[in-house]
Amino acid sequence: MQTEITDFLVIGAGLAGLAFAGDAAASGASVRLLDKGRGVGGRTATRRFGDLRVDHGAQYFTARGQRLQSLASAGLSAGWLAVWCRGLPLYKEGAIQSRPEGHPRYAPPSGMNALPKQLAQGLEVALSATVTEITRDPAGSGWVVRCADGQTFTGHRLVLNLPPTQLLSLAADLLPTGTRTGIQNVTYAPAWTLMARLSKDVPGANWPALEFEGHPVLGLLSRDHTKRGGADAPPVLVANGSGEWSRAHLEDDPASVQTALLAAAQSVTGPLAVEEAQVHRWRYAQPTQLFEAPFFWDSTTGIGGCGDWCDTGSPLHGGKVEAALESGWRLAAEAIR
Ligand SMILES: Cc1cc2nc3c(=O)[nH]c(=O)nc-3n(C[C@H](O)[C@H](O)[C@H](O)COP(=O)(O)OP(=O)(O)OC[C@H]3O[C@@H](n4cnc5c(N)ncnc54)[C@H](O)[C@@H]3O)c2cc1C
Known part of the structure; x- marks a missing residue:
């Protein structure tokens, strides 16, 4: 099925794609997002676990830049966002070390995917749309994107919000050489995530989550329910x-x-009183080596890319929610000029 030509097609409705799309749409452009998932948000993800919700991707976000601070303030006022904590203790050499209070760690009580859902409001998103092929429009005016179910979409300009391996498998030949090389150098660490429903809370714990340094197995432990209504959750x-x-x-x-x-x-x-457990594998969890710019944009052909793998200039953002949002916003500022 061929649909009408939009100004921007965005592949990936993760935070970066949504941030881009929101600004592009606000500028008056027509925008369509395509995502293979059943919901928006990618790695900012919440899973239903029986009658509970569990964040099995990003646990929280920090807001160091002015724009995200404004978004967070608006979210606190509207009630969909809360401050979870102001820093996490470190588990090191067998002991829990408390750390001084720092920046607020924000988490929506209904689950982290409330953030992408907020950003997606009013946007046109096709879900369960796995893109399998991208070609230049033979008429020369843009891009044709084909999905696994046979649907095709056409756009004058194309934005890729995908982890680099997936981006390159779809579009390596369509990128300028320097951009392609830069993206090939990006590396990611994977993550296995365990979700365990307990019949009793962790004995004696007063931490929301623990971060680990040098542990042979763990990177993080989170009492996820502490985001959702306190002691009774x-x-x-x-x-x-x-x-x-x-x-x-x-x-x-x-x-x-x-x-x-x-x-x-x-x-x-x-010992933990585990009622039920599941694991999820994130093949590309967080970048370990970044692309050297906050986004890429080739104005000649109208193709660009954004995501948490882009270097937005702050070591504090790198590979996180804030980097993904900044990358999408900055690409929009360039591409919609
Ligand atoms: C386990 C884990 C813990 C984390 N903890 C934190 C944390 O506490 N704080 C923090 O700030 N960050 C954390 N992060 C990182 C944070 O989740 C990411 O930085 C952010 O969500 C990345 O957003 P993005 O838009 O760049 O990419 P993504 O969220 O990966 O978005 C890419 C989108 O592309 C879609 N897609 C892929 N291939 C196709 C295709 N062929 N066709 C169509 N769609 C496709 C995907 O479905 C996805 O929605 C964590 C990540 C993980 C995995």
Whole structure:
């Protein structure tokens, strides 16, 4: 099915694609987003776990830039956002080390995917739309995108909000050489994530989450329920394997990963009363080597890219929610001129 030509087609409705699309639409351009997922938000993800919600991607975000601070203030006033904590203790050498209060860590009580849902309001998004092929429009005026189900979409300009490996597999030949080389140099760490529903909260814990340094298995432990209504919320623990451990076990079967992450978590917390558990594998969780610019944009052909793998200039953003948003906003400022 051929649909009408839009000004911008955006592949990927992660935070960067949504940030771009919001500004492009506000400028009067017609914009359509395509995403293979069943919802928007990509790695800023919340899963239903029985009657509970669990954040199994990003746990929280910080807002250091002015624009995200304004968005966060508006979210606090509107009630869809809350300050979860102001810093996380570190688990190191077998002990929990508290750290001074810092920047607010924001998390929506209804789940992290409330953030992309807010950004998607009013935008045209096609979900369950896995893009399999991108070609130049034979008429020479833009781009044709084909999805796995046979649908095609046409746009004058194209924005790619995909992790680099997926971006290159779809569009390597369509990029200027320097851009392609820059993207080929980006690297990512994977993450295995465990979600465990508990019948009793972690004994004696008063932390919302723990970060780990140098741990052989863990990168983070989160008492996810502490974002959702305090002491009465049914307890859920989220455990992320470290990048190194997750890479070493990337192709392991989920059951053995679950056992290993649960054992590692209990070596920190003591015995846990687990009612139900699941694991999720993020093949591209967080970038370890960034693209050297905040986005790319080729005005000759009208193709661009944005995402958390782009260097937005702040070491504090790198590979995080804030980097993804900044990258999308900055690409929009360039591409809609
Ligand atoms: C386990 C984990 C924990 C994290 N913790 C934090 C945290 O606490 N704080 C923080 O700030 N950040 C955290 N992050 C990072 C944060 O989630 C990301 O930086 C941010 O969500 C990236 O957004 P993005 O738009 O760049 O990419 P993505 O969210 O990856 O968006 C890309 C989109 O492209 C879509 N897509 C891919 N291929 C196709 C295709 N062929 N066709 C159509 N659509 C396609 C995907 O479905 C996805 O929606 C974490 C990430 C993970 C995985």
